[in-house]
Amino acid sequence: MNASTAQTVNASQRIAESMSLLREALPIQRRVVHAGDTLYQAGEPFTQLFILNSGFVKVVNLAADGREQVVGLHFRGDWLGFDGIASGHYGCDAIAMDTGEVWSFRYDALLQACAQKPVLLTLLHEAMSREIGRDRDSMLALCTLPADARVADFLRNWAEALAERGLRTDQITLRMTRAEIGNYLGMTLETVSRALSRLARGDVIRFAEKGRREIQIPRVEALSAFIQGCMGGGAANPAAVH
Amino acid sequence: MNASTAQTVNASQRIAESMSLLREALPIQRRVVHAGDTLYQAGEPFTQLFILNSGFVKVVNLAADGREQVVGLHFRGDWLGFDGIASGHYGCDAIAMDTGEVWSFRYDALLQACAQKPVLLTLLHEAMSREIGRDRDSMLALCTLPADARVADFLRNWAEALAERGLRTDQITLRMTRAEIGNYLGMTLETVSRALSRLARGDVIRFAEKGRREIQIPRVEALSAFIQGCMGGGAANPAAVH
């Protein structure tokens, strides 16, 4: 077992242990959600934090003038609702993209439980810290990668998220439309479609026989190589064989 | 006194009270930094959190392949170092852009102090929450605003940051080069320069007599109007008189 696999196992175990810790320490409300359901909405008074036990959720930030932007994608083990702590109101909409189970609990109850079990506080802080780090990585990608590389980076992050949770990474089912992916990545749906086509043409990804939402990733490293090839390098070949 | 001013005073007081609370509850290390000094670097073991007592700091995220990106700008009262909590290592470089005083303290010491004074924990969580909210607003701006509007938004945010700290907002001194601003906003230095020129041509901003780093903002609302004018509207006039 290599280091990467070991880390994968650790991440998966970390999530499982975090969730059982929470379950034991707190009164937790469970809710089954389906695609389109909202966990919370911008402007609602903040009282609860959320953790995904299963499923897949997008977080949408909405500007006063109507501009809206998918600013986060979340999977099993991810916390949601942090943005409400400071202002007392949630700052974004959280919308389920698939059937799943959401756990929620009162923030004040969590703080009380943390006084008894300091490890809970560690979990909370680590989750917030990871969120900050992810957001910064998103900004880096948005600002420094061309469109094709951004799509490749998106797929790689998705595959890594699955890997961390012990799921197979060679086949992923995008539960987002091209338009949603484009919004998340700061480009149009046409550009997403073209980027995916180019990735497929270079055999970095493959489309499953049925439907264009299922994507096979034979080698995740190929995605990284493609990203490098998109940039200054010029050496590597970003599927440039027309 | 209008609501906006009241909120401004509250924010300024909040910062001052936060800092005295911390100073009383914790052994705090103070350090005077000058432009170019690093508070911490990516990869260093995480032990401390930082708060700016004065000065101005940028946070730079560095990718493995060399891409780098300014992902945060911080002023008095802002916390730094959150990204190190989860992984045990700082994820970015924090670099002073101006002379200032940085307070730092051990994270474990803070947690111990939080057990005695729960209000400290509230401060910590609010700071992390605000950071997450700011990052998401940055993503929204990066993805949905054209270059000129992004520059205007940048100036507006800067002015608001000053206002929150009780400083005058009609004149700001950018301590960043056009290249640094461009990196932060995901555009080239030439585009930043042109955007500022257009803003000045539309009298939304004015350059101080000496040097192009000092910018006067007669009316902050004009920046918001300019941003609106840049977008779909077409109604409002984004300084379009050639």
Add this chain to the structure above:
DNA sequence: CGATGTGTTGACCGGGTTCAAACAATGTGG
């Protein structure tokens, strides 16, 4: 079946990058 939502691909255009030149501000050493 048509209707609707989604995805792909082409042609064209425009905002922003790239390349280049000139200018401004600030130092540095003779």
Add this chain to the structure above:
DNA sequence: CCACATTGTTTGAACCCGGTCAACACATCG
């Protein structure tokens, strides 16, 4: 003090990536 180098800023001109508009392909579903 001036000559000169260095760094930052502005502006122009050409190019190109990605957006826009449009047409078509496909799937699902009533």
